[in-house]
Amino acid sequence: xxKVKNSASKMMQPLLAIVVGLIVGAIAMVLxxxxxxxxxxxxxxxxxxxxxFFTSTLERSIPIILAGLGVAFAFRAGFFxxxxxxxxxxxxxxxxxxxxxxxxxxxxxIIIAIFxxxxxxxxxxxxAGWMEQxxxxxxxxxxxxxxxxxxxxxxxxxxxxxxxxxSAGGVPQSVMINDAVKLPALFEGTNLHMGFIFxxxxxxxxxxxxxxxxxxxxxxxxxxxxxxxxxxxxxxxKVMFTSMLIxxxxxxxGGGVEVLGMHYRFIEGALTTPQFxxxxxxxxxxxxxxxxxxxxxAIFLAALDTGSLGVExxxxxxxxxxxxxxxxxxxxxxxxxxxxxxxxxxxxGKKHGKSI
Amino acid sequence: xxxxxxxxxxxxGDFFANKKIxxxxxxxxxxAIVGENGAGKTTLMRMLYGMETPTEGSISVxxxxxxxxxxxxxxxxxxxxxxxxxxLFPSFTIAENIVFHHEPKKGILYNRKKAEEExxxxxxxxxxxxxxxxxxxxxxxxxxxxVEILKVLYQGAxxxxxxxxxxxxxxxxxxxxxxxxxxxxxxxxxxxxxxxKLNEVMQVxxxxxxxxxxxxxxxxxxxxxxxxxxxxLMVGRELAKKEKTEVKVGASILSIEHLNIIENSSKKKxxxxxxxxxxxxxxxxxxxxxxxxxxxxxxxxxxxLQVNEGSIHLADIDITNLSVRQIREAGLAHIPEDRYxxxxxxxxxxxxxxxxxxxxxxxxxxxxxxxxxxxxxFAKETINKFSIKTTSQEESAQNLSGGNLQKLIAAREIQxxxxxLLAAExxxxxxxxxxxxxxxxxxxxxxxxxGVLLISSELSEILSIADRVLVMFEGKxxxxxxxxDVSDEKxxxxxxxxxxxxx
Ligand SMILES: Nc1ncnc2c1ncn2[C@@H]1O[C@H](COP(=O)(O)OP(=O)(O)OP(=O)(O)O)[C@@H](O)[C@H]1O
Ligand SMILES: [Mg+2]
Numbered sequence: 092x093x094k095v096k097n098s099a100s101k102m103m104q105p106l107l108a109i110v111v112g113l114i115v116g117a118i119a120m121v122l123x124x125x126x127x128x129x130x131x132x133x134x135x136x137x138x139x140x141x142x143x144f145f146t147s148t149l150e151r152s153i154p155i156i157l158a159g160l161g162v163a164f165a166f167r168a169g170f171f172x173x174x175x176x177x178x179x180x181x182x183x184x185x186x187x188x189x190x191x192x193x194x195x196x197x198x199x200x201i202i203i204a205i206f207x208x209x210x211x212x213x214x215x216x217x218x219a220g221w222m223e224q225x226x227x228x229x230x231x232x233x234x235x236x237x238x239x240x241x242x243x244x245x246x247x248x249x250x251x252x253x254x255x256x257x258s259a260g261g262v263p264q265s266v267m268i269n270d271a272v273k274l275p276a277l278f279e280g281t282n283l284h285m286g287f288i289f290x291x292x293x294x295x296x297x298x299x300x301x302x303x304x305x306x307x308x309x310x311x312x313x314x315x316x317x318x319x320x321x322x323x324x325x326x327x328x329k330v331m332f333t334s335m336l337i338x339x340x341x342x343x344x345g346g347g348v349e350v351l352g353m354h355y356r357f358i359e360g361a362l363t364t365p366q367f368x369x370x371x372x373x374x375x376x377x378x379x380x381x382x383x384x385x386x387x388x389a390i391f392l393a394a395l396d397t398g399s400l401g402v403e404x405x406x407x408x409x410x411x412x413x414x415x416x417x418x419x420x421x422x423x424x425x426x427x428x429x430x431x432x433x434x435x436x437x438x439x440g441k442k443h444g445k446s447i
Numbered sequence: 448x449x450x451x452x453x454x455x456x457x458x459x460g461d462f463f464a465n466k467k468i469x470x471x472x473x474x475x476x477x478x479a480i481v482g483e484n485g486a487g488k489t490t491l492m493r494m495l496y497g498m499e500t501p502t503e504g505s506i507s508v509x510x511x512x513x514x515x516x517x518x519x520x521x522x523x524x525x526x527x528x529x530x531x532x533x534x535l536f537p538s539f540t541i542a543e544n545i546v547f548h549h550e551p552k553k554g555i556l557y558n559r560k561k562a563e564e565e566x567x568x569x570x571x572x573x574x575x576x577x578x579x580x581x582x583x584x585x586x587x588x589x590x591x592x593x594v595e596i597l598k599v600l601y602q603g604a605x606x607x608x609x610x611x612x613x614x615x616x617x618x619x620x621x622x623x624x625x626x627x628x629x630x631x632x633x634x635x636x637x638x639x640x641x642x643x644k645l646n647e648v649m650q651v652x653x654x655x656x657x658x659x660x661x662x663x664x665x666x667x668x669x670x671x672x673x674x675x676x677x678x679x680l681m682v683g684r685e686l687a688k689k690e691k692t693e694v695k696v697g698a699s700i701l702s703i704e705h706l707n708i709i710e711n712s713s714k715k716k717x718x719x720x721x722x723x724x725x726x727x728x729x730x731x732x733x734x735x736x737x738x739x740x741x742x743x744x745x746x747x748x749x750x751x752l753q754v755n756e757g758s759i760h761l762a763d764i765d766i767t768n769l770s771v772r773q774i775r776e777a778g779l780a781h782i783p784e785d786r787y788x789x790x791x792x793x794x795x796x797x798x799x800x801x802x803x804x805x806x807x808x809x810x811x812x813x814x815x816x817x818x819x820x821x822x823x824x825f826a827k828e829t830i831n832k833f834s835i836k837t838t839s840q841e842e843s844a845q846n847l848s849g850g851n852l853q854k855l856i857a858a859r860e861i862q863x864x865x866x867x868l869l870a871a872e873x874x875x876x877x878x879x880x881x882x883x884x885x886x887x888x889x890x891x892x893x894x895x896x897x898g899v900l901l902i903s904s905e906l907s908e909i910l911s912i913a914d915r916v917l918v919m920f921e922g923k924x925x926x927x928x929x930x931x932d933v934s935d936e937k938x939x940x941x942x943x944x945x946x947x948x949x950x
Contacts, residue, residue, distance in 0.1 A: 305815045308806050312799065315792035321751065322781070322789045323803035324772030 105377040105388065108423035112416040119415050125408050134412075137401015138394035144401070146283035150353065152393035154179060154362065156290040156386045157345030158371030160297055161216075163380035165338035167301060168330055169314035174216055174234030175342045176368035177241030181215050182208035182343025184245040187265045187350045187357035188253055196271035204272065205347040212343025213336045215241060220335035224328055246359045255356065264358040274352035286348030290386070293341060298382040310334055342368065365396070373417070376424045392417070448510070449474050449637055450495075450526075450606055455504035457490055457661075459846075462838045464490040466661045468504070472606065477628060477638045479648040479669070482658035482681055483878040484850025485836035488641045489531060491658070492608050496528040497521040508606075527604030529595040531611050531849050531876075532787065535583045541590075542566040542579035545598045569597055574630050587738060589620030596627070600636075607631065608639045611849070613647060614876045617736045617904055618939075625651045643850070643878050645674040657681055682880040691912070692894060697727030699760075700778075700867050700898035701748070706757035708743050717743045719922045721757070725867070725898040730889060732913030733902045734938050740922035741902050742784060745871050748900075749781050750774040762866050775804065780860040784871040784902075786849075790856040793845035797837050798826040800844045801859050833858040833884070850877040854885070861888045868892055871902045886912050906938060920944050 117127045138148045158175040165172035186208035193200045219237055222228040249255075250263040257266070274285040301307040309330050313320040317327060346362060354361055362368075370392050371385075378384030399413035450472040457465040465487045472478050480488050493499045495506060497515035505512050508524050515521050521528070535544050542563045551561040563579040570577050575593045583591060592612055599607055609628075613621045628638055628651055640652060648655055649669060657665040657680040665680040706721040718740050725731045735741055746752035748759060750771040758767045764777045775781075783789035791800050802822060805811050811818055811825070826840045835858065836851045844852055857873050870889060874882040889899055890912060903909050909916055916933050918926040918941040926941045 303817050303819065305806050305812050305817060308799070308802065308817065312792055312795065312803065315795050316788075318789050319792045319803065321771060322749075322783060324750075324770070324775045326770070326772065 104379070104423075104427070105384070108377060108420050109391070111423070112419035115419045116412055116416040119412060120408060123408060125406060130402055130406055130408050130412070133402045133405045134395075134398035136398075137404070138398035140401070142278075143281060144397065146278060146281040148394045148397045149287055149390065150282040150284065151365075151397055152386075152390045153284075153286045153290050153352075154345040154349050154367040155371045155374060155389040155393055157293060157348075158342045158368045159374040159378075159385040159389050160290075160293055160371075160382055161338040161341035161345075162372045163375035163378070163382060163385045164297060164301075164310070164341065165216075165334050166375060166380045167314045168310040168334040169317060170220070170331060170335060170338075171231050172216060172219070172234050172335065172338050173231060173372070174219060174237050174241075174339070175371055176363060177234075177238035178212040178216050178339040178342035179346040179362055179368050180245045181241045181346065182212035183346030183350045183362055184208075184248055184265070184357045185211040185343070186347035187268070188248070190268050190272050190351065191266055196269050200272050201274070201351060205344065205351065208347035208350075209340040209343040212346065213338075213340035216339025216342070217332060217336045220331050224331065242363055245357070249357055249359055262359055265356045268351065268355050272351060273355060274348060276352075282353060284348070284352030286345075286352040289344060289348055293344065294382050294386040297341075301382065306330075306333070342371075345371075370396075370417075373420060373424065376428075377420060448472075449476075449508070451507045452491070452495065453505050453507075455491065455494060455506075456502045457487070457494060457499065458502045460838060463661045465494075465501075468658070468661075468663055470656055470663070470666075472637050472639060474637055475632050475635060476654060477632050477640060477652045479652040479655045480639060480641045480658060481643070481645065481648060481655060481677060483880055484854065484876075485848040486658040486681075486878075487661040488658055489610055489848060490661075492528060492610060492639065492641065495521070496526060496608060522602050522604065525603060525605040526608070527599030527602055527606070528608040529592075529599060529610065529612060531614075533591055533595055535591060535594060537582070537584035539583060540579065541577055541581050541583060541586065541594050544583055544594055545569075545579075545601050547598070549602060566597065566601070569601060573597075573600065573627065573634065575627055587620075588615050589617065589623065592616060592620070592624065593627070600631075605635070606637050606639070608641075610641045611643065611876055612640070613642055613644060615737075618906060619736070619943075621647070643876065643882075645677050645879070648677065649674060659683065678879055681878065691890065694728040694894055694896070696729050696914075697896060699724045699726050700762055701725040701900060702760040703748075704758050704760075706744075706747060706759065707755050708747060708752065709755045717922050718747065721924055723917055723924060723927075725900050727866070727896045727898055728893055729914045730893050730899040730901055730912055732909035732916045733900065733919055734906060734909050734916055734942060735904070735919035736942050737904045739919045741871070741919055743922070744919070745781075745784060745869060745902060748774075748869055749779060749783075775865075778866040780804070780863045780865040780868045782857055782860045782868070782870045782873045786853055786856055786875075791844050791852060794843055796841050796843055797830070797835070797847070797855065798822065798840045800855060801826050801829055801840075804859055804863055829858050829862060834881075850881060853877050854881055857885050857888070861885075861892065865897070867898045867900070869900045869902070872904065873901070874903075874905070874908060882908075906935065910935065910938075918942055 120127045120130045137144060139145050158179050161178065162172055162175055186204045189207045190200060190204035193203060215237060219230055219233040222233050223230045246263060249265045253265050255264050255266040277283045277285065277287065301310065309325045312323065313325055313327060313330050321327065349362060350357055371389060374388035374392055375385045378388045395413045395416060399410040402408050402412060403410040448471050452468060452470040455465055455468040456463065468491060482488050490499065494501050497517045497520050506515060507513065513524060545566050546562045551558045551565060566579040575597060577590055577593055583594065612624060616624060625647060632638060642648060652669045655667055655669055655672065655677060656663060657677060659681060702724045703721055706718055707716060708718040710717055721744065733741060743752060747754050750769060754768050758765060760766065761774065762778045766774045766777050787793060806817065811822055830837060830840060833854050835854050837847055847855065853876055860868060874885050877885065893899055901909060901913055910933065914930050916928045916938065917924050918938055920941060928937065
């Protein structure tokens with residue numbers, strides 16, 4: 092019974108954030124002189140209104156889920172990985188290039204290409220962890236800055252050496268992949284591809300790892316009190332490296348499946364402009380880094396995006412409405428973080444004043 | 448009547464932490480609250496201080512009913528609380544900590560000089576010795592305790608709640624504190640004192656209220672009672688006298704030779720040429736005022752601190768500078784000094800906290816997959832065996848009372864059946880019943896032929912169960928006694944830095 096109550100109260104926070112977000116959105120609509128009910132109705136229709144919209148929402152959620160899971164996992168171990176964007180892009184560009192240069196096609200090629208993307212993205216994230224271990228470089232800063240390098244480097248790759256020269260001008264992009272290495276759509280005539288299955292499976296596996304394995308136990312304990320973990324003999328370095336690696340690999344997977352299932356090539360900006368990685372981060376934070384919660388939140392946030400496109404199509408409300416709602420969510424998250432940060436400060440105090 | 452609580456009930460879910468409690472406090476009174484771990488003492492005080500709201504019941508101060516919604520309102524009513532664990536900012540000075548939130552200002556700026564003056568005057572008034580400009584991180588625990596009390600006085604409290612203030616203090620500091628409390632009550636303050644140490648109750652209080660399972664089992668004048676009667680009210684039975692059987696001492700289990708630890712920056716010797724052994728079937732006690740190298744010794748043995756010179760052997764394995772995991776695998780169990788910092792993860796569940804030293808073992812996992820059913824059963828059994836009071840094993844550790852968390856940690860470490868147990872302050876903050884139980888467990892371990900190293904600032908604890916006593920002072924071992932020739936006076940003298948007279 093207690094368990095039910097506990098998880099209920101854990102779910103309250105994100106729900107409250109969402110409700111307040113929607114209320115503030117409503118106020119904005121009133122101020123803009125629009126009907127609230129009508130606008131939200133259009134938003135609902137835009138996100139889930141028919142099968143096509145519904146699958147588009149799910150498709151949009153794929154990279155958000157995977158990037159979010161990556162953030163969530165590192166965070167559970169107590170490491171703040173802000174590098175999902177760079178990892179997503181590196182995974183995507185690696186997959187896009189590898190798949191084109193492989194001498195064969197088919198399932199094996201898909202697996203190799205995606206896996207290479209995951210490895211590169213994982214190593215990128217691992218690198219930040221290594222720097223913190225070796226040179227005490229703050230993870231928050233290094234992962235954030237590594238994003239710029241990764242995004243610009245990927246942009247360079249498709250502008251120069253691997254540019255698709257068949258279409259002159261336009262956005263830099265890599266060459267189109269072969270039909271035989273495209274991820275199949277789940278339903279005829281929709282965008283929703285196999286990547287969604289990967290995302291769901293990754294969610295379940297991650298939830299299982301965290302809850303039911305010794306490694307997951309180490310991750311959780313390290314994240315909750317690293318001194319306790321050290322006292323119990325948990326190797327912080329090992330857990331950190333592994334969790335950063337997995338974290339990056341998940342984001343890389345997100346990039347890879349977007350390339351093979353959606354764009355069929357790496358297009359500069361296609362993954363960064365929609366802010367997939369940052370939305371994933373938000374989903375993870377809203378869900379307290381619970382894997383299943385992260386996936387649900389990711390779908391919700393994706394729905395907000397696709398829904399607001401619907402709103403823009405059919406009413407006079409601009410799609411900035413989704414930004415307003417998301418801004419409220421961000422405020423909620425930061426409030427919670429400031430709060431835990433303050434509590435942490437206090438705890439550091441206690442480290443000196445001995446607690447009884 | 449200064450303060451009157453009537454019919455106070457506090458429920459957490461279906462669990463009654465407090466049930467229909469009546470409590471009163473008169474002017475100038477020192478009123479003790481005693482009771483087992485989890486009896487509801489802290490909970491009751493948190494309601495008085497506005498940190499929790501009662502499910503039922505009323506609080507009146509000077510005859511007027513009040514609803515106290517937060518600590519600020521409590522402070523306005525003249526109620527102040529010193530918590531079970533300190534809440535000070537280590538990088539601030541003593542004066543800054545005391546005036547925090549009520550700083551004297553010069554214009555809009557903080558007036559440091561005035562703050563320090565005011566604090567000095569306040570400290571003098573109540574006879575408490577402190578240096579206002581000292582940093583908290585440089586102040587010993589006893590001084591930090593005084594700062595907490597002064598902070599409350601500075602806020603203008605007439606009713607001062609102290610939650611287990613003596614648990615972390617050395618005997619000398621305790622004596623000072625008790626004198627201060629007497630002073631305070633003479634100068635018009637009223638005090639509520641929570642403690643597990645009945646001799647303190649007998650020494651300074653006017654009245655005692657005993658709680659058990661959230662209910663009042665007695666409220667008496669101190670003069671009209673004694674420790675035996677009080678413990679019976681607390682535990683519901685008489686405490687048994689400990690029987691110590693003779694055990695044949697076997698081979699050495701822990702052996703430390705020429706151990707030195709040098710501080711990196713100051714090159715100061717934290718530990719200097721430490722040599723001793725713990726043999727199978729013996730409990731070796733280390734006595735000493737805390738801060739004389741005990742923490743470093745513990746950290747060195749358990750792999751949390753780098754050893755500069757010398758060696759440590761555990762059951763014939765050289766464990767000098769091995770990893771914590773390797774040392775634990777060689778046969779170490781460890782009840783740490785600080786239960787919140789090292790010993791537990793507050794936000795994790797009781798079950799997770801119990802698993803820390805077990806999760807890698809064969810019984811609990813296969814190929815890295817945890818056997819959740821086995822774990823659940825194990826946690827349940829441990830909770831029952833050590834009577835850890837918790838609403839469920841899913842409960843997060845921070846909701847356990849201080850003493851119950853200590854029991855959990857002791858249970859986890861004792862149950863491992865390792866050849867060696869390092870027990871640092873194993874009964875800090877636990878009630879007398881639980882203390883008896885933990886001591887029994889330590890003795891049982893010894894009788895089994897394991898070695899126990901007991902590090903405690905509680906002299907009575909060491910005297911009652913250790914077979915051999917070492918005394919530490921300024922990073923060195925300055926004396927050794929067998930149980931036959933040990934005495935309170937001899938040890939106290941050495942602890943304070945006096946010379947050991949042979950013979
Ligand atoms: N927030 C909470 N949620 C659930 N249970 C709680 C909570 N706070 C306290 N409890 C429970 O209420 C009971 C009383 O706790 P309390 O801290 O008042 O005990 P205590 O008498 O101060 O014990 P100790 O001597 O160990 O400090 C305990 O069993 C504890 O587990
Ligand atoms: Mg308490």
